[in-house]
Amino acid sequence: MIEIQSAARQACDFGELMREHRSMVFSVVYHFLHDRDLAEEIAQDVFLSLHRNLGELESPAHAAHWLRRVAVQRSIDAARRRQRRPMVALESLPEPSVRPSPGDPLLGEMLRKLIASLPETQRMVVILRYQEDLDPSEIAGIMGIPVGTVKSHLQRSLALLREKLERRGVGER
Amino acid sequence: MDWLEQELKQALARKEPAADFDARVRRRLVRTTPRWLAAAAALVVIAGGGALYRRHQGEQAKEQVMQAMRLAGSKLNRVQAHVQAMGERQ
Numbered sequence: 001m002i003e004i005q006s007a008a009r010q011a012c013d014f015g016e017l018m019r020e021h022r023s024m025v026f027s028v029v030y031h032f033l034h035d036r037d038l039a040e041e042i043a044q045d046v047f048l049s050l051h052r053n054l055g056e057l058e059s060p061a062h063a064a065h066w067l068r069r070v071a072v073q074r075s076i077d078a079a080r081r082r083q084r085r086p087m088v089a090l091e092s093l094p095e096p097s098v099r100p101s102p103g104d105p106l107l108g109e110m111l112r113k114l115i116a117s118l119p120e121t122q123r124m125v126v127i128l129r130y131q132e133d134l135d136p137s138e139i140a141g142i143m144g145i146p147v148g149t150v151k152s153h154l155q156r157s158l159a160l161l162r163e164k165l166e167r168r169g170v171g172e173r
Numbered sequence: 174m175d176w177l178e179q180e181l182k183q184a185l186a187r188k189e190p191a192a193d194f195d196a197r198v199r200r201r202l203v204r205t206t207p208r209w210l211a212a213a214a215a216l217v218v219i220a221g222g223g224a225l226y227r228r229h230q231g232e233q234a235k236e237q238v239m240q241a242m243r244l245a246g247s248k249l250n251r252v253q254a255h256v257q258a259m260g261e262r263q
Binding site for chain 1: 177178180181182183184185186187188189190191194195197198201202205
């Protein structure tokens with residue numbers, strides 16, 4: 001009984017939850033919006049909301065799931081408020097003077113910009129898959145969409161990214 | 174997992190927010206709490222003020238009724254005395 005009470009107290013330790021999940025929350029928002037200041041502000045909002053809902057959280061796993069879901073929702077809301085769906089138009093990306101190769105930091109930056117240009121749902125699916133390492137069923141649960149839709153978004157996004165990279169001269173090792 | 178997926182994992186690695194992130198969240202928490210308290214205090218003052226005002230109006234009305242009854246009573250006394258005096262004269 002004492003152990004259960006202690007576990008419940010741990011789950012509701014706001015400071016601990018913030019330390020453990022701040023990089024996850026911030027990164028989901030930042031990779032989605034590609035705007036550091038806005039991502040900081042929204043990530044703070046997510047934790048303020050967590051503080052208000054602390055009593056509803058039953059376990060650390062529940063808290064992590066809750067934070068991820070709220071971060072996803074707030075990111076999408078912020079993007080819609082900004083009314084700038086493609087944050088970086090693919091056409092506006094400058095052609096690199098030197099072609100980056102796999103493993104090159106330049107390629108990482110190019111990829112982040114390409115991801116930022118994807119439509120909202122596809123962008124968030126890619127972020128949750130490759131930043132958070134979630135499988136399609138977990139992504140479907142967080143975003144409230146069917147697993148099949150998640151899979152097709154992933155396939156379409158990968159094909160699009162591969163095509164854009166190949167057009168820029170970046171291909172398989 | 175092919176090369177593109179590996180590159181995506183690297184490109185989307187988690188990043189830390191600013192070093193003062195926790196402190197800024199806590200400052201915002203402190204700022205938002207007194208707003209709640211202020212709103213609650215304002216509600217109490219408004220509700221209490223309303224009750225006091227209603228009580229004051231009630232007391233004023235009661236005082237006016239008592240005054241009217243006192244006036245009516247003295248008039249009646251005067252009429253009664255006048256009638257009595259007329260009766261004694263006859």
